[in-house]
Amino acid sequence: MTKEEVQGAAEEDQQVQSKKGLKKQQKEAEKAAKKAEKQAKLAAEQQGSEEDDFSKDRYGVSAMVQSQQKLDRTLTRVQDLTTERADQLIWLRARVHTSRAKGKQCFLVLRQQQFNVQALVAVGDRASKQMVKFAANVTKESIVDVEAVVRKVEQKIESCTQQDVELHIERIFVISQAEPRLPLQLDDAVRAEGEGEEEGRATVNQDTRLDNRVIDLRTTTSQAVFRLQSGVCQLFRDTLTNKGFVEIQTPKIISAASEGGANVFTVSYFKTSAYLAQSPQLYKQMCICADFDKVFCVGPVFRAEDSNTHRHLTEFVGLDIEMAFNYHYHEVIDSITDTMVQIFKGLQDNFQTEIQTVNKQFPSEPFKFLEPTLRLEYKEGVAMLREAGVEMGDEEDLSTPNEKLLGRLVKEKYDTDFYVLDKYPLAVRPFYTMPDPNDPKYSNSYDMFMRGEEILSGAQRVHDAQLLTERAIHHQIDLEKIKAYIDSFRYGAPPHGGGGIGLERVCMLYLGLHNVRQTSMFPRDPKRLTP
Amino acid sequence: MPMYQQGNSCCSEHALQNGEVDPAVKALEARQDEIMRKLYELKAAVEGLSKTVTTPDADLDLTVSSSLCTQSISAATFQGTTDLDALLGKDQGALRDIVINANPAQPPLTLLVLHSLLSQRYRVLSSVHVHSSVASVSPQLLSCLGPRHADSYARHLFQLGFTLIWKDVPKLQMKFSIRNMCPIEGEANVARFLFKLLAPYPNDPALATLVDQWVDVAFFQLAEGSAKEHAAVLRALNSALGRNPWVVGPEFSLADIACYCCMLSSGSAPSAPANVQRWVKSCENLGHFSPAKGLVQ
Numbered sequence: 001m002t003k004e005e006v007q008g009a010a011e012e013d014q015q016v017q018s019k020k021g022l023k024k025q026q027k028e029a030e031k032a033a034k035k036a037e038k039q040a041k042l043a044a045e046q047q048g049s050e051e052d053d054f055s056k057d058r059y060g061v062s063a064m065v066q067s068q069q070k071l072d073r074t075l076t077r078v079q080d081l082t083t084e085r086a087d088q089l090i091w092l093r094a095r096v097h098t099s100r101a102k103g104k105q106c107f108l109v110l111r112q113q114q115f116n117v118q119a120l121v122a123v124g125d126r127a128s129k130q131m132v133k134f135a136a137n138v139t140k141e142s143i144v145d146v147e148a149v150v151r152k153v154e155q156k157i158e159s160c161t162q163q164d165v166e167l168h169i170e171r172i173f174v175i176s177q178a179e180p181r182l183p184l185q186l187d188d189a190v191r192a193e194g195e196g197e198e199e200g201r202a203t204v205n206q207d208t209r210l211d212n213r214v215i216d217l218r219t220t221t222s223q224a225v226f227r228l229q230s231g232v233c234q235l236f237r238d239t240l241t242n243k244g245f246v247e248i249q250t251p252k253i254i255s256a257a258s259e260g261g262a263n264v265f266t267v268s269y270f271k272t273s274a275y276l277a278q279s280p281q282l283y284k285q286m287c288i289c290a291d292f293d294k295v296f297c298v299g300p301v302f303r304a305e306d307s308n309t310h311r312h313l314t315e316f317v318g319l320d321i322e323m324a325f326n327y328h329y330h331e332v333i334d335s336i337t338d339t340m341v342q343i344f345k346g347l348q349d350n351f352q353t354e355i356q357t358v359n360k361q362f363p364s365e366p367f368k369f370l371e372p373t374l375r376l377e378y379k380e381g382v383a384m385l386r387e388a389g390v391e392m393g394d395e396e397d398l399s400t401p402n403e404k405l406l407g408r409l410v411k412e413k414y415d416t417d418f419y420v421l422d423k424y425p426l427a428v429r430p431f432y433t434m435p436d437p438n439d440p441k442y443s444n445s446y447d448m449f450m451r452g453e454e455i456l457s458g459a460q461r462v463h464d465a466q467l468l469t470e471r472a473i474h475h476q477i478d479l480e481k482i483k484a485y486i487d488s489f490r491y492g493a494p495p496h497g498g499g500g501i502g503l504e505r506v507c508m509l510y511l512g513l514h515n516v517r518q519t520s521m522f523p524r525d526p527k528r529l530t531p
Numbered sequence: 532m533p534m535y536q537q538g539n540s541c542c543s544e545h546a547l548q549n550g551e552v553d554p555a556v557k558a559l560e561a562r563q564d565e566i567m568r569k570l571y572e573l574k575a576a577v578e579g580l581s582k583t584v585t586t587p588d589a590d591l592d593l594t595v596s597s598s599l600c601t602q603s604i605s606a607a608t609f610q611g612t613t614d615l616d617a618l619l620g621k622d623q624g625a626l627r628d629i630v631i632n633a634n635p636a637q638p639p640l641t642l643l644v645l646h647s648l649l650s651q652r653y654r655v656l657s658s659v660h661v662h663s664s665v666a667s668v669s670p671q672l673l674s675c676l677g678p679r680h681a682d683s684y685a686r687h688l689f690q691l692g693f694t695l696i697w698k699d700v701p702k703l704q705m706k707f708s709i710r711n712m713c714p715i716e717g718e719a720n721v722a723r724f725l726f727k728l729l730a731p732y733p734n735d736p737a738l739a740t741l742v743d744q745w746v747d748v749a750f751f752q753l754a755e756g757s758a759k760e761h762a763a764v765l766r767a768l769n770s771a772l773g774r775n776p777w778v779v780g781p782e783f784s785l786a787d788i789a790c791y792c793c794m795l796s797s798g799s800a801p802s803a804p805a806n807v808q809r810w811v812k813s814c815e816n817l818g819h820f821s822p823a824k825g826l827v828q
Contacts, residue, residue, distance in 0.1 A: 330684050348663065370660040370696060377686045383623035387710045412709045413630055415662065415698070 055128040059135065061174045062145070075145075078112040081162045085150045092167075093145050093175065095218070097186065101136035108135065109160065110146065110167070114220045114227075114357055116160045119148060119167035126170050135169070141178035141186075141215070147171040161220075183212040190219045192361050206517060213522060213531050224357035225519055228347065229507045231354075233298065235346040236319050239339045245294040245323070250283035252276055252300060256481050263305045265314075276302035279500060281432075284322035285461060286488045288496045294323040294335075301502070306526050310515045311453065311505060315524040319506075322498030329434070329444045329460035332497040333420060336458065337373035340418065340448070344369050347510065355511065364512025367417050367451075374419040376410070378442070381421050384409045395425035395441055407452020417509075422446045424459075431475040432468060434460040434497075444497070450509040458499020465489040615653070615690065618728055620708060626656060628692030631721065632704045635668050635697045639718045640792035640823040642703075643675055645725040646693055647822050652729060656680060656689035662698035672697060675826055691728075719750040719789070726785040733782070741779050745786035753793035761799050765807055772806035776813065783817070791820060795827050 076090040094110035094117075104123040109116050121127050121135045138144065148167035156163040188202045189209065195201070209216040216222060237247065253267065253274045265276040280297050287295045301318035321339070325331040344367065347355070355366075382392060385406055398406065398421075410419050426435050426443040436442040445459030462468045465486050472479060472486070479486070507519040517523040522531055619627050633639050649655050657676040661668050676695060682688050705715040705724065715721050723746065726732075732739040748767075752760045768790060771778055778786040791814045794800050800811055814820055 328684060344663070367663075369663045371663075372658075372660060374660065375686075377625060379687060380625040380628070383625040384709070386623065387708065409709055413628075413706050414694070414696070415632070 053128045053130045055126065055131045058127070058171045059131045059173065061177065065175060078110065078115040078117050078162060081117050081150055081165050081167070083152050083164045086152045086165065088150050089147065089170070090150060091145065091147050093143060096138050096140055096142050096144055098140065099136055099138055101132065104129075104132065106132045106135040108138075108169075110144070111220075114223045114353070115162060116220075117162040117165065117167060118157050118160050119146065119169055121169045121172065131172075135172055138172075138174055139178045139180045140182060141218075142174050143176040143178075145171075145173045145175055182215065184208055184215055186215070186219055189216055190221055190361055192363070206515065210517065210523065210528065211531075217521065220357055221361045224354035225507065225511065225513075226521060228351050228354045228358070228511065229503060229519060231347060231351050232343055232503060232507055232510075233317075233319070235343040236296075236298070236339065239342040239346075240294075240296045240321065243294070243335065243339070245296045245321070246292050248284070248287055248292070248295045248297045250277070250280040250297055250299065252302070254282075256484075263303050265302050265304045278303055279318060280320050281500075282485055284320055284498060285485075285496065288322055288324050289463075289488045289491075289493045293494075296321045298503075301500075308526060311508070313504065313516055313520055313523055313525055316505070316516075316520065317503040318500050319503055320498065320500035322496060324494035324496045325460075329495075329497045332458070332460070332499075333375065333422065333446055334372070336456070336499055337375075337420060337448070341369060341371050341373060344418070344510070358511050358513070362511070362513055367510050367512070368415055369418040370414065370416045374410070374414055374416050375422050375446075376419060378421055378423045378425065381406050384413075395427050397425070397428040403449065403454060404452040407449055410449075411452070417451045418449065420446050420448050429459060431471045431477055432459075432461050433471075434462050435471075446499075448499070448501075450506065451512065453505070453509055455506055455509065456499045456501045458497060460495065460497040463489055463493040463495055615728065619691075620711060624687075626686045626689055626692045627707075628656075628694055629725075630694045630696065630706045632662070632696050632698045632700050632706070634700050634703070635665060635672055637703070638672060638675065638826055639703055639721070640796055640826065641718060641722045641788055642695075642725065643822040643826065644788050644792060644819050645722060645729070646676060647819055648729055649691065649693065649725065650677075653690045654688065655691045655693050656683055656686060657693045658683075658695070660694065660696045662696050664699035665697055668697045671826060675822065677822070717750075719746050722746065722785060722789060726788075733779075733784070738779060742784050742786045745778050746789040749786070749789035749793040753790065753797055753799070761797060765799060765803050768810075769804040769806045772810045777810070787814060788819075792823050795820075795823055 073091055076085070076092045078092060078094055081090075081092075092110070092112075094112040097109040097111040097116055099106060099108040106121045108119045108121070110119050121132050123129055123132055146167065146169055148169045148171075150165050151168055153164060153166050157166065184204050185202070189204045191201060191203050193203055204216070217226070241247070253269065254277050255274060264278055266273050267276060268274075279301055280299065284295060284297065297318075297320050299318060300315055302315050303312075304314060305312060321336055323332055323335060348367075379394075381398070382394065385392060385402055388405065388409060390402060390405065392402070406421075407417075411417060423436065423442050424445045424447065425441055426433065427441075429443050429445045434444045436444055443459065445457075447454050447458075448456040462471060468486050468489060469479065472482060502516075504516045504519045504523075508514075508516050511519075513519060517525070615627075616622055631639070631642060633642075646655070646657065650657070657680070659673055659676055661673070676693065680689075686692070702716050703718045703721060705721040706712075715724055723743070732742060748764055752764050756764070768778065775781060777783050778790055787810075791811065794803070794807075794811075803811065815824070
């Protein structure tokens with residue numbers, strides 16, 4: 001080959017190379033061009049959205065509060081949002097109960113315990129489109145911090161507790177986000193049974209509520225119920241303390257069953273077994289023998305009763321009273337009934353908001369009572385029942401349906417939901433009940449009823465060791481098991497009596513509810529051990 | 532009757548040297564004390580008798596020492612027998628309790644008077660309660676049925692229960708047997724029912740109707756009417772009392788209780804005509820009306 005040929009061949013190669021190269025280059029150029037285009041578009045978009053979102057720093061999900069800083073910011077309570085605060089700029093923290101977008105606006109209902117208020121974010125010079133969208137997408141039950149102006153409304157907002165104002169949101173931040181799928185809807189949980197059926201809307205059944213108690217307790221009704229229950233406890237303590245009673249704490253792990261062997265929980269106690277106390281009976285009485293004169297205690301009571309009824313729990317809170325008296329056990333009845341009346345009055349005067357809130361979902365007649373409390377004798381109760389057609393023996397105990405019927409008869413005649421039935425037949429009472437001095441068939445014992453259901457069983461106790469032993473033998477109780485109990489009365493014991501009530505049952509009956517689980521935060525029954 | 536003043540002159544004159552009084556003097560003084568006491572009693576008895584002469588049906592003036600009063604007043608005031616079982620139904624071996632719901636703004640004076648009469652006739656267990664519909668009630672209203680009976684811890688010892696409940700009711704109401712009796716409304720009607728536990732109405736239907744008519748007049752016109760109506764009733768009363776010692780005739784009746792109490796509550800007693808004033812005094816002498824008077828004062 002000649003030099004020219006070699007050159008030509010090289011040139012040809014180069015040409016071939018440059019063709020490939022060109023193609024490659026072209027491809028790369030195209031790629032680069034596409035990428036640049038994309039980037040330019042994205043940049044343009046971003047610029048575009050950033051340009052539109054002028055309220056970027058007025059909303060968002062806050063970083064988890066790990067106490068990064070100590071803000072000196074006052075948060076207003078939803079309860080305090082009234083027309084007095086019109087046109088004020090406030091901060092508050094509440095849960096998002098509902099949020100829904102409507103065109104350029106988003107309406108929210110913000111809830112705090114028993115109270116809720118309407119709020120809105122509207123596209124304008126403070127809020128951008130993106131902010132409104134964000135607000136509409138906040139999941140239900142999320143906790144938010146909101147800065148807003150309080151505005152008066154012309155028409156009352158019927159669906160909220162704060163009816164005269166609404167909030168115009170300027171800033172909204174999510175403090176704690178809730179998962180989007182809730183196990184139950186709060187609106188359904190607050191809906192009255194009848195209303196649910198009528199409108200074909202859902203209500204939540206009791207088991208679902210109890211399984212997801214944390215959410216169920218957030219409802220306005222639950223908040224009201226347990227606030228009232230706290231009030232009952234408070235009034236019980238205050239009234240008795242004012243009467244000179246001393247609060248005591250009694251042991252719950254005990255060596256012998258106090259009321260009767262059957263319904264007691266056993267626990268393993270190192271190398272042996274012990275029992276959970278069915279009542280503080282034994283220890284209350286020992287305190288009286290120890291000269292404390294008048295005592296009360298508030299504590300758990302454990303009953304291993306396999307009853308699945310509306311009014312039985314395996315664990316409940318007992319409010320117990322025991323006191324020494326001078327000459328007649330009616331001094332004890334008077335003290336107990338006066339305490340109950342003070343509790344009712346205290347609830348009537350200070351917890352009307354809570355009572356009305358509960359009545360919205362569970363309507364009932366207001367609780368009525370007499371002062372001083374009505375006291376009927378057992379014989380009178382039997383006479384009233386017989387007059388109504390019930391056949392029963394003089395010494396027969398009252399069955400639950402008879403108790404309810406008697407409650408209705410007493411309500412009809414005296415218009416009271418609370419009364420005492422005195423002088424029960426001796427045969428149906430525990431062995432430590434003092435017999436009636438004039439009629440051996442009867443005893444110095446009494447029951448108290450609210451809305452026809454028993455809430456307290458009490459009596460004058462036998463304070464004489466010898467009589468106590470006789471009564472125990474009569475009831476065929478193993479004396480060895482109660483030796484310590486009988487011993488407490490051997491060294492001088494004052495005449496005394498008392499009784500105990502169940503906190504959950506009293507609240508349930510006062511509010512006119514129908515299941516004791518509604519008034520027990522985390523109820524225990526034969527089928528439920530958690531939460 | 533001249534009253535003898537007890538003098539100390541005997542003592543000082545007869546004091547022995549060591550300061551002690553002669554036992555004979557002591558005996559004399561004791562006899563003197565005894566005679567003074569008997570004189571006082573006699574004086575009281577005569578005064579009482581004099582009132583009886585002027586006030587028909589008054590056994591004794593109750594303002595006099597109660598030790599002279601041995602007979603139950605109402606037993607003498609009301610003739611005729613009543614049977615609790617016939618009126619209230621068979622005794623079931625438990626207290627038969629009459630419940631009265633009254634508004635504290637309008638205390639039922641006639642029922643207080645009837646309660647006092649019932650308490651003298653039967654063993655009545657009286658209780659007063661305040662219903663939760665009423666905020667509070669004056670101490671006078673709480674104690675209007677008198678002091679608590681010492682045996683009130685044993686309800687079954689009593690023949691009749693009288694339970695007064697101060698309650699926010701539009702009209703006074705009485706309840707007894709839920710099964711067999713509907714509630715009785717209105718003070719006049721309850722008064723009629725309670726009166727029948729004390730004594731039957733007059734046998735003569737005309738007289739019985741007259742009693743009822745006066746009871747209605749008392750409650751509708753005296754207690755509630757205008758000043759004009761009051762005046763008219765007082766005039767009618769005056770002429771009725773001109774012919775008879777009591778409103779309906781020679782016998783004390785529910786009409787007297789009703790008219791007296793309604794006059795008391797309307798405050799027209801002081802301005803009443805002569806016969807009415809005399810009759811008012813007679814009523815007061817019987818002593819049954821003190822519960823009502825005590826409340827109005």
